[in-house]
Amino acid sequence: MTGFQTGISLLLIFSGTLHAQLTTPYLNQNPPGMVPSIFAPDLVSLKDHYEYGSVFSSDGTEFYYAVIINKKPQIRCIRFEKNAWTAPKIVIGSDQYEYNDPFLSPDEKRLYFISDRAVDGKGEKKDFDIWYIERRKNGWSTVPVNAGPGINTSKNEYYMSFTKTGTMYFSSNGGSDQSTDKKYDIRFSRYARGKFQPSRSLPSTINTEHYEADVFVSPDEQYVIFCAERPDGFGKGDLYISFKSKTGEWQKAKNMGSVINSDAYEFCPFITTDGKYLFFSRDGDIFWVKAAVLDGLK
Template sequence: MNPHRFACAMALALACTTATAAELLAPGVISTGLQETSATFSPDGGTVYFMRSDFGEKDDTILVSHRQHGHWSTPEVTSFSGQWHDSEPSVSPDGKRLYFVSNRPPRPGAAPVMAQMAGHPFPGKNLWYVERQADGRWGEPVHVDGALNDGAMIYNPSVAANGDVYFSAHRPDSGRAYQIYVARQTAHGLAPPERVELGDPAHNRMDPAIDPDQRFILFAGDEGDALGRADIYIAFRQPDGRWGKPEHLAGEVNSDSLENAPSLGRRFGELYVSSNRGEEVHFPKARDDAHSLQQRLESPLNGSRNVWRFDIGAVLKAHGIAR
């Protein structure tokens, strides 16, 4: 092969799976020494909703922050969260709905949702949404009735522009792992969920982030080449409508730490990922006193999960997606 053509081909192959450098989202404000994940944005990109929790993730709450004068405001608990185990918010492309999951009782008088795996009970999750009201506020939470919420392990909703809802769950056809499902929007509401076919179901697949036009999907899992407990993968829609083989995102998106909860920003190629990558400590280190030790251990890079921003525009363009 002509050396110049070979170099171009190698550059294109690299662009197919490489993203740009990591950028921590609002360190000390949104990304802190606690656990933050599942960032989702208003259509104008000026408001972000995300989950904050303790290290054990036994107390999850949904917060909101607004971009003001070039900075993110101090987060506040959203109007619909703060009492139950609420997590994984996802704003619809048109901004009219925000989906989330919660262990709150699905109807008045019912018990909170509980799940069990390997004999261990824990707070379960069903899918809920709030709708934008005429005054701009969110309405009261609405439980999504029907087959989608069969079971108690529903996680990480992501909504396409046509109203199709993607999510991860452990269901009867999931096998031992979690799988990704889609409930398609119909004239009569959401249809029963279908498993999204991404390859061998023995692989664990979680946290879908669907392109609004459903041209590609990102998710967290391990397709056999993950660097850590879970990495971020992307799959593209093929001409026959099926999903292509998931591709491992290279560059700085993935590390030997845990990466999960991918979500798309409002700009082309903007990707947000949760990661517990931390600051590497070299020994002997500069001697800590009590103050410096406390400050370092409470910083965002203390091993807690934070929200990181990447640009995967080159990845999308290499697959013919330009906007």
């Protein structure tokens, strides 16, 4: 076979794989409309399990989510390999510690999550910190790395997401008196010189005296979606959204309405990289809906 023929053969193989990816996206699920529906009910959102906190890789070939097993959350992944979706596989889990809220770094070389693991991974569980593992040629590293003092405090840090420049948005009750306090605020930390810089709180248009957490920031940093427990909500916890003004200020957050929120608990929002779908969690299942629902909220 000539070099030219070899090149053509490789191109055909690549094209076939790409075609398979394009024709079986999102775990080969029927896409939702403008009303949220349960995502992958026979594969991910199972009746006898509690699933939440999901994220797709930018190319759509990896899906990460958390599931509670024996009262301990673990992180699982479903991959598109050899023209098919794999069964869910455990990425990280433990009988002693909790691992949840997975999210990929902008370059997808790190998988971030929260955990109550001891710093040395051996002692008694502690408060929740943000950690990460690194992508290797043969999979993910096995020893988590703490995200550092620019992010983590002696209290709890929850659910992170990133701008395209690497700024992390997350929530923390680090400013409260006790780790059990419900006074969580949304914060952000710029990534510079190889580490996260001391975090800063978002303004009062977003943070209130109530619980604000589980923040998704758009990669261009033009809006945030987050979970809040407020007396004007539809249920125990609702999703809210804030857009930046033309001059760069965060506008007053608004409830995303009854199409998204219910009398249950909505949390863990995520917008897919292609901008097509909003994923979120509700009382033990993962839901998705067309991201066009955001258009009427601006």
